[in-house]
Amino acid sequence: GTVSLGLQASGGVIIGKNSSIHTSGGGGALYLNSGSTGPLASIDLTNTTVQGTGANTAGLLAYSLATSGAHELRMTGGSLTSASSEAIWARGPVNVILDGVQVTGGSELLHASNQVTGGSYQATLVDLRASGGSLLTGDMTAENASRVDVALSTGSQWTGAASNVTNVAIDATSRWNVTGDSSLSQKLTNAGLLDLGVLGAHSLEVHDAE
Numbered sequence: 001g002t003v004s005l006g007l008q009a010s011g012g013v014i015i016g017k018n019s020s021i022h023t024s025g026g027g028g029a030l031y032l033n034s035g036s037t038g039p040l041a042s043i044d045l046t047n048t049t050v051q052g053t054g055a056n057t058a059g060l061l062a063y064s065l066a067t068s069g070a071h072e073l074r075m076t077g078g079s080l081t082s083a084s085s086e087a088i089w090a091r092g093p094v095n096v097i098l099d100g101v102q103v104t105g106g107s108e109l110l111h112a113s114n115q116v117t118g119g120s121y122q123a124t125l126v127d128l129r130a131s132g133g134s135l136l137t138g139d140m141t142a143e144n145a146s147r148v149d150v151a152l153s154t155g156s157q158w159t160g161a162a163s164n165v166t167n168v169a170i171d172a173t174s175r176w177n178v179t180g181d182s183s184l185s186q187k188l189t190n191a192g193l194l195d196l197g198v199l200g201a202h203s204l205e206v207h208d209a210e
Contacts, residue, residue, distance in 0.1 A: 003027040004057070006050070009071075011039030017046040024054035028061035030080075032071040032094060036119060040069045047077040058085045059103070064092025065121045075101045076132075086111045087138060093125045098156075100132035109138025109160055112146035123147065130156040139180070140165050152176065152192070159198065170194065178202050 006023035007014060008031040023029045029052040032041045052059050059082045062071050070093035079102040080087055087105035088096060091113045103109060112124045124146035130136055136158040142148040147166045152158055152174035161180035162168065167187045170176055175193035183205040188194075190209070196202050 005031045005061075006052075007031065007043065008033065009041035009043050010034060011041050013042045013044065015044045016048055018048070019045070020049045020051075022049075022051045022053070024052065024057055026054065026056045028052055028058040028089070029082075030060040030073065032060070032062040032064070032073065034064045034066050034071070034092075036065040036067065036121065038066070040064065040066055040071050042072040042074070044074045045076070045078060048075070049078055050075075050080045052082040052085060054084065056085055058082050058089045059087040059105070060089065060096075062088070062090040062092065062094040062126075064094065065116070065119065066092065067120055067122065069093070070095050070125070070127070072097065075099070077101065079103070082106045088126070088128075089113065090126050091115060091124055093122050094127075096126065096128045098128070098130045098132075098134045098136075100134060101130070102135045103130075103137070105138030107138075108141055109136055109158075110140040110148065112142040112148045114143045114145045125149075129153070130158070132156070136160065139163065142166060142185070161202070162204075178204060 004027040006021040006029040084106035088110040133155040141163040153171040159177040162182040169189040170192040187208040
């Protein structure tokens, strides 16, 4: 259909192991959703393949109008991909915790969209933490009133560009391969490898660095 949802959590916790989730035709393979009064949701997957194919089909759609708290996606092993759209699209707060996961976006790896206006809703905040040799491929974008924090640890790698991403932290075992001119609105903390020469020489604009 025009809006296809593979695995939907509207409150509560969904746990899956050794499975495969595939959807196409618009929507998302995973969907975290809550209204202004609804409970937050969590999806916890182990060794699971998550794939969105077809136009406008994301890997994860996270949507929250809650006034406090955040959704959560936790993956150990497996993969999260979108063939032609965002691997992760978010409006409202969401924590994405990856351990040994391959994440690939078609149009973007991650897009943080501004929250809807007219209510006391929380701004969009995506806290993405990749560990255990996770491999992230694609660009990340935060719209002007949104926030994206990225942490790479224990041999993890991101290959892509950043547009208005808030903070990026790279530990001594991890790397960011920058594939286009990029900008961070706040801080780069780099103890690992930052490669600005992938696919040509690129610039990185930051507010603060260490």
